Amino acid sequence: MNNNTEVSEFILLGLTKAPGFHIFLFMMFTFIYITTLVGNLAMILLILLDDHLHTPMYFFLSNLSFVDFGSSSTVTPKVITGLLTGNNVISYNACAVQMFFFVFFATVDSYILASMAYDRYAAVCKPLHYTTTMTKHVCTCLAIASYTFGILNASIQTGDTFSLHFCVYNVINHFFCDIPAVRVLGCSDKRMNEMILILMSSFHIMFAFLVILISYLLIFVNILKMHSGDGYQKAFSTCASHLIAVFTFYGTVTIMYLKPSSSHSMDTDKFVSVFYTMVIPMLNPVVYSLRNKEVKNAVKRVVQRSKLCLGLVPY
Structure with a gap:
């Protein structure tokens, strides 16, 4: 690869070397991926079709579903194909593209969650000014x-990683081209690259998390001022789903990226990576719809309209 590397492709070791687990993992990841696609695409479609869900909260939720769909599609199909065919080779360029989109979707995910936290703050703490605070223009911005x-974070992180020299050894001890797993193969000095990774990850993770933390501190203070049991319950139900998504996402990402490479255990990293690349994108639609009456009512309305259009029920 000209001046940068002598490696033209990488070999992904995957989750396990035991062939007996491959069929089980293939079936499990295929089920997870199909569930993720159906759940997130259904959530996006439901929000588009039902006028009652054309609100800031569901605008951000539709973006979160799109990001989860993209994040899962960046990693899971290659894993499933490798388990089915045994071909775990990925080209140099494909590895760079996979890393770019993975970092891109992960970064967008964190900022969408921060935007949703600000939206919940406006809904709970400033309900009378909510419609003027969370306008379409503000949500779009x-x-x-x-x-x-x-895009900026993915470009910097991917460019920084693939500026390293990769000399001969091309086996990635992971199931996808994650930054720590690829960087460990570099045979040039990686100290500056590692510093950039920690600084960039810390900035994006902590900035978004700070917005979420401040928003929920203000929400908590506002809840303490309430003297109504209904007010407590309404505020809690408004924020509960989002808090679950925040804790699962930031917990796993912090474990992965806010520590030096010397502290990484690849076995642990692989387990954590499965959780935030496959499981979380599958769970988010479930978390946001399970206790959400608006989503359940929207499903009923869409189903009823579909039956009317098909002539299955009388007008």
Whole structure:
């Protein structure tokens, strides 16, 4: 690869070397991926079709579903194909593309969650000014900013990683081209690259998390001022789903990227990676719909309209 590397392809070791687990993992990951696609695409479609869900909260939720769909599709199909065919080779360029989109979607995910936290703050703490605070223009700007930060972070992280020299050894001890797993193969000095990884990851993770933390501190203070049991319950139900998504996402990402490479255990990293690349994108639609009456009612309305259009029920 000209001046940068002598390696033209990488070999992904995957989750396990035991052939007996491959069929089980193939079936499990295929089920997870199909569930992820159906759940997230159904959530996006439901929000588009039902006018009652054309609100800031569901605008951000549809973006979160799109990001989860993209994140899972960046990693899971290659894993499933490798388990089925035994071909775990990925080209140099394909590895760089996979890393770019993975970092892109992960970064956008964190900022969408931060935008949702701000939206919940406006809904709970400033209900009378909510419609003037969370306008379409504000929501669009927050979404555009999230995707812009994603592109910038992914470009810097991927470019920084693939600026390393990769000399002969090309076996990645992972199931996808994650940054720590690829960087460990570099045969040039990696100290500056590692510093950039920690600084960039810390900035994006902590900045978004700080927005979430401040938003929920203000929400908590506002809840303490409430004297109504209904107020407590309404505020909690408004924020509960989002808090679950925040804790699962930031818990796993912090374990992976806010520590030096010397502290990484690849076995642990692989387990954590399965959780945030496959499981979380599958769970988010479930988390946001399970206790959400608005989503359940929207499903009923869409189903009823579909039956009417098909002539299955009388007008």
